[in-house]
Amino acid sequence: MELNVENISLHLDLKHPIKCIFVSDIHFDGYWEKGGRKIHKCPPELLNQIKLYVDYHNPEILFIGGDLMDDCNSNPYPFFSWLNDLKADHIYMVLGNHDLDNNGYKACTEDILLASNVYFGFNSHVRILRDEEVKLDNYGLRVIGIDDYTTGSFPCLCLDYPDDTTPTIVLSHNPDTYELIQEGIDKNHRLFLFGHTHGHQSNFIGKAQFISLLKFLNKFKLFRKFFHSDSQIQRWIKCTKYDKYVSGLYEEYYHHVYVSQGIGTHPPGRYNCPPTLTVFEFD
Numbered sequence: 001m002e003l004n005v006e007n008i009s010l011h012l013d014l015k016h017p018i019k020c021i022f023v024s025d026i027h028f029d030g031y032w033e034k035g036g037r038k039i040h041k042c043p044p045e046l047l048n049q050i051k052l053y054v055d056y057h058n059p060e061i062l063f064i065g066g067d068l069m070d071d072c073n074s075n076p077y078p079f080f081s082w083l084n085d086l087k088a089d090h091i092y093m094v095l096g097n098h099d100l101d102n103n104g105y106k107a108c109t110e111d112i113l114l115a116s117n118v119y120f121g122f123n124s125h126v127r128i129l130r131d132e133e134v135k136l137d138n139y140g141l142r143v144i145g146i147d148d149y150t151t152g153s154f155p156c157l158c159l160d161y162p163d164d165t166t167p168t169i170v171l172s173h174n175p176d177t178y179e180l181i182q183e184g185i186d187k188n189h190r191l192f193l194f195g196h197t198h199g200h201q202s203n204f205i206g207k208a209q210f211i212s213l214l215k216f217l218n219k220f221k222l223f224r225k226f227f228h229s230d231s232q233i234q235r236w237i238k239c240t241k242y243d244k245y246v247s248g249l250y251e252e253y254y255h256h257v258y259v260s261q262g263i264g265t266h267p268p269g270r271y272n273c274p275p276t277l278t279v280f281e282f283d
């Protein structure tokens with residue numbers, strides 16, 4: 001599977017230009033079975049391609065927008081071992097719904113946090129930001145990471161941080177978050193980075209979107225047997241409430257909102273929506 005690379009330049013009023021890379025929804029350990037075959041949600045060749053791009057660009061910051069792991073019966077250490085080999089000055093991550101105890105997913109949060117601390121320690125250049133901020137004074141940048149809002153900890157304390165004039169990037173998993181917090185967020189919060197939607201994975205006709213279709217079918221009780229309350233489809237429907245921000249860059253008031261199409265793939269697969277790595281040039 002070929003990795004799609006998107007290049008975006010944005011003016012954030014930083015002290016000097018920096019390069020950042022954003023990926024989301026790696027689902028490192030995820031797989032499904034098809035015809036007796038094991039299909040990885042994130043195949044090793046994609047991980048290799050990400051490493052090649054990150055090492056080539058050697059970004060000041062690598063952002064990862066959550067769903068680091070998938071269903072979490074597995075061991076998170078291989079993920080952090082892979083991360084440890086990437087050439088980036090800083091790596092900031094948030095946890096997604098698959099990384100948190102939510103909607104019946106098995107909780108692996110503690111295992112992920114422990115593995116991260118074993119590899120990188122608490123205050124290193126690699127951090128999982130859980131409703132907290134990091135100030136990078138040499139770039140003139142503040143980064144805020146927010147836990148997935150469907151996990152019950154929302155609204156997060158970081159919204160109460162005293163405002164200053166530092167340009168800020170907000171990283172979280174679910175783009176619905178922007179709908180919930182946009183009022184009262186000042187213009188110093190220049191960019192919001194999200195994942196979660198996987199770009200809806202299958203775009204058959206222009207902007208026709210897979211989950212929108214599922215919601216429509218669900219609403220009119222069509223194909224009812226696929227929509228029982230424990231189904232994966234119901235989880236997808238519940239997890240994207242507003243469905244406004246799906247993929248790419250949106251301009252809202254003073255803010256830029258960017259949603260990654262993600263790296264990992266849920267069954268049945270992707271169509272016209274490749275796994276995407278985004279290279280940002282900020283100045």
Ligand SMILES: [Fe+2]
Nearest residue numbers: 025067196262
């Ligand atoms: Fe995901």
